[in-house]
Structure formats: structure tokens, C-alpha cells
Amino acid sequence: MNKVYDIKEVLPTPRWVKLIPPIAVAVVVILLLISGFYTVDSGEEAVVLRFGKHVETVTTSGLKWKLPLVDRVEKVKVSEVKRLEFGFRTVKEGADAQYRDVPAEALMLTGDENLINVETIVQYRIVDIEKFLFEVTRGEDALRVAAEATIRRVIANHPMDAALTEDKLSIQQEIKDDLQKIIDGYNLGITITAVQLQDVFPPAEVNDAFKDVASAREDRASFINQAETYANEIIPRARGNAAEAINKAMAYKEQRIAQAHGDVALFNSMLAEYRQGKGVTRTRLYLEMMEDILPGIQIYIVDEDGSTVKWLPLQGGGSN
Template sequence: MRRLQQKLAGLFGGRKGGGGGGDLGGGRASGIGAGLIVTVALAVWLLSGFYIVQQGERGVVLRFGKQAEVTEVGLRWHLPLPLEKVEKVNVEKVSTIEIGYRSNLRSGGKTKVPKEALMLTEDENIIEIEFAVQYKIKDATEFLFQVRDQETTITQATESAVREVVGRSSLDYVFENRKNVELGVKEQLQKILDSYRVGVLIQAVEMQRAQPPEEVKAAFDDAVRAREDRERLKNEAEAYANDVIPRARGAAARMLQEAEGYKASTVARAEGDARRFSAIAGEYVKAPGVTRERLYIETMEQVYSNTTKIFVDQKAGNNLLYLPLDKLVRGAMEAGPVTATPPLLSDAAEAVPPLKSGATGGSRSRTDQRKRTNTP
């Protein structure tokens, strides 16, 4: 102890004296120096307990190796070592787990991991699939103390979730419903990690690639092309049907309407003819001869209205007057609506004398009337 005091006294400027007074002064100086050293050491030890929690981090304080508290962002203090220590965890950092491949940051490419990528589907087909899972820490305490190797645990849980979802799905379902497969893997993986109390939250699950193994890829591509051709032809047929069926229905409706119209007009015409016949029959009962004569005249009017006529005036001698009435009427109709009687027609009408019942006698027979009019 004396030698230690002497060294401390020499360190802080103490001197060796020859008398008792010198020894007393040296002892006092040594005591002051030792106290100062202890004070400085204690201050440094206490100051070592200050730490800063950065934005996005959480500080987990361990007291004798056991969790004491979780601190937020800012300047914090804990009991210095060996009493307490702090573990800082970034809870906002998004990390990525890769299944079926590993990215090469230097070359920018990736390396396949067939052990993870090859999986069996529900319909007993082998598929080569790759997934990327993004997660972040939601509970710093669970992440630090519930599992020993967090990344390995998450990787194995992800592979297990992918195999379970793919094993419940057919090969076509995996290829055609990527979003549903990704959602199923995300839900299953979160359930597994929560049961392990890993303390992470799955942010996103993305299927990077899904294809058959290289040995059967050519045959599978042919099957895919055939399926695509089938869908294309099916869509074309549906489009053709959507175009033809409405037009056919429209044509059928139009024909039905025309048939209904024809039916209505035919029935109306038949009913009119029946009423006319009934009226004529009543008149015939009253005056048979007059009725027959009138019917004959009306019939001849209808016949002669559509034929070429030649009138011969017996009183004028052999002069023959030809009136092309059908051509004149047809030309007038083609020229436009007739507003007045054409001069030619009026002159011809004046040239033909009207028929009088007294000229030939009231009792002239039907044969005599036919002789007066010649029909070509």
C-alpha cells in the first residue's frame, strides 16, 4: 500500500521529504489524487450509460441479461455495463427472404436453388417456383428473444407455407391465379410466424417465376399454346354468336310482324269481300238482271283499265282513231302528279262521242256491246 501511495503521489506531483512533515504532506496529496481518480472513473462509467435511439429503431434494455424495458426514439440512459446493456432493433427496415433462388448483388443475376424451388402440386405435377417475401419487425422483444436465428426461421417458415399452398392447388391454378396463390402464401406464412412468436409482419409476397422443370418445358409449352388457342377460338365463337343471334332475332321479329300484318290485311280484305258479297247477294235477290249487268260492267271496267284500247266510230266511216291511253297515263305518272287534264287527253275525249242508251236501243244484248269494242 505504501508503494502504491508513493506511485500515486509521484504521479500527481508529490515529493519525497526527509522528515515526518514531508511524509504527512505526501500522504494527504496521495489521498486527494486517489479520490479524484475514483470520481473521474465513476463519472465516465455513468456517462457510458447514455445512448441514442435513432428514428425507426427501438431500444431493448437488458438488466443482467433479462429484458427490463423497451425505449423509443431519442436520447436515453441506462445503468452502465455490466449492470445493463441495450440492443437496438430497426423496426421500419423492410427485409427480403428469397425462396427457390438467391440474388447476386455483384453480378446483378441470381442463382437457382432447386432444393427449394421444386414442389409438387395437388394433381401430382412438379413445378419450379420462386418466391420473394418482404417483412419488417413488429415486436422487437419477440424478434430478439423468441427464436435464435431469425432469418433461418423465417426462410423455413416461408418454404413450408409455399409448399402447403402449392400442394393444395393444381398446376393450372398456380399458373392462372398468381394473385390468389400469393395471398394464400401470405396468410399461411403470417399464421406460422405468429404461432412461433417471431415478432415480424409480412409486408408482401410475390411469385417471381413459376414454370415446369426444364426436362418437360417444351411439352408443357405446347399444352399451354393449345389451351390458349382453345380460349381464343372460344372467344371468337362467342363474339360471332353475340353478333349473329341479335340479328337473327331481329329478322325473326320483323318477319313475325310482317306475317301479323299480312294476316290482318288478308282477314280484313276477306271480311270486306264477304260483306260486299252479302250486299250484292241482297241486291241480286231484289233485281237479278240489273245486278248481273252491273257486275258485268264493273268487271269489264277493271279489265279494260289495264289494256290497250282502240275505238271505232261507226258513223264517221272507216276512220280509225288510236288512243294510246295506257302510255299517256304512264308518262304522266312518271312526269309527276297530274294537276290538270292533258290537252291531248281532253281533245281525244271530245273526239269520242259519248255512248247513249237510246242510240242502240235499251234492249241491246251483251253480245252487241262486245262487238262495239275490240280488244287486241
């Protein structure tokens, strides 16, 4: 009768086979430990959730570790400036960028009850990861709703002309400030970095009329610029002419004053001579006056009785 042998009795089990279970357990443990490592990049922050509960916030970059199978990590780029688009969507970025209009978001009512299309960009950054993830469900959705409501309210408080041209910058700042107050009240952990009215334009149905108005505004601005240019040219010239006239008047004034002083001095000297010899002085003054009145004429002087004629050299060139 054939004897049946157990293979284990015939071939003894190698010693290394007994090491397989503990090695396998060790490998699994090592893999689990390795799976607990994660990295936080520069500009990122992370929160660690243990069974869904927040247990840690990581604000520094580098290699970190969490409990495998128990902990879950959510990362947020806190240094990245994100943007929300209203009235349009960017389909393709780059040099050949493409956009898609969203008329329902763009159409708004102004303070003077005109319809206008407003395409807006809101830029924001996450500054408090805990508030952003845990205070409000879907924080970015809450921000979008608050931003659209704020844009519509601010536009409704301003006339159409202000939104089109005059007060764009102040409207952007007003939207930014009001929106920041709202999201601070919601504890979203977000800061608004910029609000830009990307494009503001009237509806297509009244676009031609608005173009005429815009053209009239441009003409008005052109006329104002021309007038200012002319004023800048003519005013300095007029001021120069005025200064020249004033200088001439001052010179004439000084001349007349000097002449008056000279006349006074002459009169005083003549008065002194007159007091010394009234007859002689009167005769000399008379002869000088006659010489001025009758230039180039021979003048004869005769005494009172007419008997004696005296020839006086009253003129140059030998005239008597």
C-alpha cells in the same frame, strides 16, 4: 558533509496537483454517464437488457438513457419490410442485379406427382419486438423453416398446371394465410405482408415438352379469343336482323289488320246496298268483276231479248 534535501521540501507541491484525482474521477463518471445515452430512430423499437434480463421496451423514438456498463440495448426496425428468398439468392441488387439459383430449395413435387421449380419471395415485418427476440431463439431462422415447409405443402396440394398458370394468385394467398397461422402459434411477433411465386418453371430435362404444352395452351386461348371476337360481331348483327324482321312482320300485321277492317267495312256497305236492290247490286258487281278480268277490251251489254243494245261507258278514253 553534504546535506541531502527532499525535493518536496525544496519544491513545494502545487495546489492544482492535488485536484487531479478528483477531476479524473469526475471525468470518468461523466464519460460513463454520457456513454449511457443512446438514440432510437423513427421506425425502430428497442429492448433494454440488464445483466441479460429484459427490463424495458422502448417504443418511441428519440434520445434515451441506460445504466452504463450494466444495461445493453438491442434495436429492431419494426417498420422495415424484410424478405426471405427460396430457390434463389440475390447476389447484387440494382439495375444490373445478379441472382444465384438454389436448386435444392426450388425443386418441389406437385399434387399430380410432377416435379417443378418454384422460386418464392416471402415478405414480413416485425410487429412485436419482445416476442421476436425472446419467445423463440433465432426467430428469422424459425420463420425460414416454417415458410419453406408451408410452400412445399401447398404446392403438393395443387396440380402442376395450377402452379404454372391458372391459380398462382390463390396459391400465393393460401401460403400466406397458412404461414401466418403457423408463426402465430410460435409467437414470433411477425406478420406476413406478401408471398410471391417469383418464378415457376419445369426442370430442364422436360422443358421442351412443357413448351409444347404451353404453346398449345396459347393456341387454344387464341382460338377462343377469335371465336369470342366473331361472336361479338355476329351476334349484334343477328339481333339487328331479327329486330328488323320483327318490325317488318309487325308492320305487315298492322297492314293486314287494317286491310281486313277495310274489307269488312266494304262488305258491310255492299251488303246494305244488296239488301236494298239485289238485282242492281249483282249486276254492278258482275260488271266490275268483268272490267277487272278483261281490261282494255270493248264491252257490249245487251238486254235479255237481244233487241236493244245499250252502250255503257265502262272504260275511260272513250271505249264502250
